[in-house]
Amino acid sequence: MTGKLYLIPSPLGDCPIDNVIPVYIKHIINTIDIYIAEDVRTVRRYLKKAGIVKPVDELIFLILNEHTHGAEIGKLLNPLLEGKNIGLVSEAGVPAIADPGADIVRLAHEKNIDVIPLTGPSSILLAMMASGLNGQNFAFAGYLPVQKNDRIKQIRHLEKKSETENQTQIFIEAPYRNQHLITDIVDNCNPNTYLCIACDITLHTEYIKTKQIKDWNKNIPDINKRPAIFLIHKF
Amino acid sequence: MTGKLYLIPSPLGDCPIDNVIPVYIKHIINTIDIYIAEDVRTVRRYLKKAGIVKPVDELIFLILNEHTHGAEIGKLLNPLLEGKNIGLVSEAGVPAIADPGADIVRLAHEKNIDVIPLTGPSSILLAMMASGLNGQNFAFAGYLPVQKNDRIKQIRHLEKKSETENQTQIFIEAPYRNQHLITDIVDNCNPNTYLCIACDITLHTEYIKTKQIKDWNKNIPDINKRPAIFLIHKF
Numbered sequence: 463m464t465g466k467l468y469l470i471p472s473p474l475g476d477c478p479i480d481n482v483i484p485v486y487i488k489h490i491i492n493t494i495d496i497y498i499a500e501d502v503r504t505v506r507r508y509l510k511k512a513g514i515v516k517p518v519d520e521l522i523f524l525i526l527n528e529h530t531h532g533a534e535i536g537k538l539l540n541p542l543l544e545g546k547n548i549g550l551v552s553e554a555g556v557p558a559i560a561d562p563g564a565d566i567v568r569l570a571h572e573k574n575i576d577v578i579p580l581t582g583p584s585s586i587l588l589a590m591m592a593s594g595l596n597g598q599n600f601a602f603a604g605y606l607p608v609q610k611n612d613r614i615k616q617i618r619h620l621e622k623k624s625e626t627e628n629q630t631q632i633f634i635e636a637p638y639r640n641q642h643l644i645t646d647i648v649d650n651c652n653p654n655t656y657l658c659i660a661c662d663i664t665l666h667t668e669y670i671k672t673k674q675i676k677d678w679n680k681n682i683p684d685i686n687k688r689p690a691i692f693l694i695h696k697f
Numbered sequence: 698m699t700g701k702l703y704l705i706p707s708p709l710g711d712c713p714i715d716n717v718i719p720v721y722i723k724h725i726i727n728t729i730d731i732y733i734a735e736d737v738r739t740v741r742r743y744l745k746k747a748g749i750v751k752p753v754d755e756l757i758f759l760i761l762n763e764h765t766h767g768a769e770i771g772k773l774l775n776p777l778l779e780g781k782n783i784g785l786v787s788e789a790g791v792p793a794i795a796d797p798g799a800d801i802v803r804l805a806h807e808k809n810i811d812v813i814p815l816t817g818p819s820s821i822l823l824a825m826m827a828s829g830l831n832g833q834n835f836a837f838a839g840y841l842p843v844q845k846n847d848r849i850k851q852i853r854h855l856e857k858k859s860e861t862e863n864q865t866q867i868f869i870e871a872p873y874r875n876q877h878l879i880t881d882i883v884d885n886c887n888p889n890t891y892l893c894i895a896c897d898i899t900l901h902t903e904y905i906k907t908k909q910i911k912d913w914n915k916n917i918p919d920i921n922k923r924p925a926i927f928l929i930h931k932f
Contacts, residue, residue: 469826481721482816486713559825559832568829571893571907579827581717581899583816590794591704592814594803597794601836601864629836658806664816672806 465542467570468494469563470549471556471582472508475665475689479512482583482664488513490580494549496522496541498566505551526550528562535565542575554689556584560604560634585663586632589691592670593630593658596695600630606643613643614650617694621651625696637687644682644692651675651694658693661685700777702805703729704798705784706791706817707743710900710924714747717818717899723748725815729784731757731776733801740786761785761797770800777810789924791819795839795869820898821867824926827905828865828893831930835865841878848878849885852929856886860931872922879917879927886910886929893928896920 468490473482491514499505502523509518524538542548550557550566556579557563570577586602603620607613620631635643640661647657653676660670661683669683672693703725708717726749734740737758744753759773777783785792785801791814792798805812821837838855842848855866870878875896882892888911895905896918904918907928 478721480719482719484715484717484719486716556822556826558827558829559822561832564829564832566829567827568891568907571829577827577829577905578903579823579898579905581816581818581823584819584822587791587794587819587822588814588816591791592793592802592812594793594799594801594806594812597796597799598839599837602834604833656803663814668813670812670814672803 463545464575465545465547466576466578467542467567468547468549469557469567469577469579470551471580471584472552472554474554474583474585474663477664477666483512484581487580487582491549492516494547495520496524496546497549497551498524498526498538499551500525500527500553500562504553508551526562526566530562536569538566539569539573539575542570543573556582559584559586583664585660585689585691588663589658589660589670589693590630590632592660593672593693595630595656595658595672595693596628597630599628600632602632604633606633606635610646614646617647617650621655621694621696624694630693630695632691632693634691637689640685640688640690647692647694648675648678648682652696655694655696659683659685659690660693661688661690663691698780699808699810700780700782701811701813702777702802703782703784704792704802704812704814705786706815706819707787707789709789709818709820709898712899712901718747719816722815722817726784727751729782730755731759731781732784732786733759733761733773734786735760735762735788735797739788743786761801763797765797771804773801774804774808774810777805778808791817794819794821818899820895820924820926823898824893824895824905824928825865825867827895828907828928830865830891830893830907830928831863832865834863835867837867839868841868841870845881849881852882852885856890856929856931859929865928865930867926867928869926872924875920875923875925882927882929883910883913883917887931890929890931894918894920894925895928896923896925898926
């Protein structure tokens with residue numbers, strides 16, 4: 463019997479665990495001894511906060527980040543082949559979405575290992591729900607290009623796509639570039655295009671607003687350095 | 698002061714509430730007297746199961762379904778303008794994704810009402826996490842066409858898109874058409890294309906597998922009439 467790979471979400475920032483993490487996850491973490499994570503310190507802190515009973519020092523932590531490649535990733539799965547369960551934990555939010563976890567999950571399927579996704583907060587999904595934009599057809603495009611010209615080109619491409627495919631376009635930006643991104647969107651999109659800015663989701667400073675570009679124009683919020691998600695749709 | 702519109706997720710089927718619903722939601726439902734829902738019976742049952750303290754008969758339920766239009770939708774928001782909170786509850790999963798709730802949310806933004814999305818299970822997101830396919834770039838396309846020829850055309854379109862845009866394509870089907878859909882995918886996609894079939898997510902009969910078409914070919918599972926999500930990616 464192989465072990466199971468549990469996909470364990472974590473909070474999106476400093477908020478009470480019970481706001482976003484179902485009790486079941488507290489139960490599951492007390493049945494797992496081996497974790498795969500990007501940063502050991504973050505996960506140890508999370509497991510303690512989530513109420514793990516076992517001493518954290520007795521757990522095994524395996525590192526998975528953008529420097530982990532090919533054969534190394536395969537090795538991380540060895541305990542599963544020996545019948546042990548593993549928890550894959552994200553830095554913030556759900557594993558394998560917009561983070562390096564997906565490779566591990568695909569490899570687990572190749573080895574016929576059961577993958578069990580657990581419920582928790584995803585800024586992408588929460589922003590999509592709260593935007594009021596088309597939730598029957600939407601796409602997440604990840605990060606926009608860093609170079610201003612490329613970024614503007616991509617914004618225009620996504621705006622056009624939202625119209626031709628009637629598909630909400632969701633994307634993110636490094637928090638210290640938020641203001642540049644909002645300015646580029648407001649300066650380059652149609653006045654009637656809808657933009658949702660969703661920031662600090664699930665935190666007590668949560669800010670989620672959907673307006674047309676012509677209305678944002680008069681009043682651009684300062685969300686510099688705060689984690690944010692952006693959604694656009696031209697109807 | 699206007700009230701707040703809470704987006705309240707519900708379980709994806711018959712599973713313990715604590716598996717998928719954070720304790721915070723139990724707290725929130727005890728502060729709300731007015732709910733918007735597709736089906737009153739389902740919501741009453743859910744609220745009781747989730748541990749609502751107030752007698753359910755004292756709550757107000759407003760109906761929102763595919764027959765609710767324009768001016769009627771606007772009226773549903775009136776209690777918010779009077780300072781009362783409202784809970785928007787989905788039949789299963791998260792509100793405003795692949796259900797009629799998004800119109801209410803967009804209208805709430807127009808009226809400058811705070812929209813608070815709460816964490817809960819989304820079959821789309823859980824399937825995306827557990828598929829191991831590209832979680833940096835993915836799209837949800839909703840239901841496929843009912844007519845066989847149109848459906849095959851759409852499957853081919855989505856497969857091509859997954860390759861040219863390196864974007865995982867997610868879609869759903871009415872459960873009683875699952876077997877037809879799987880056959881159409883297996884018969885029409887490239888042998889190397891990846892297909893994830895995710896069925897009964899979060900339930901004790903959960904089944905989630907990602908394989909290449911050439912491997913599915915030999916062994917098509919029977920998931921007739923079970924709620925399912927499908928993801929394809931040609932790399």
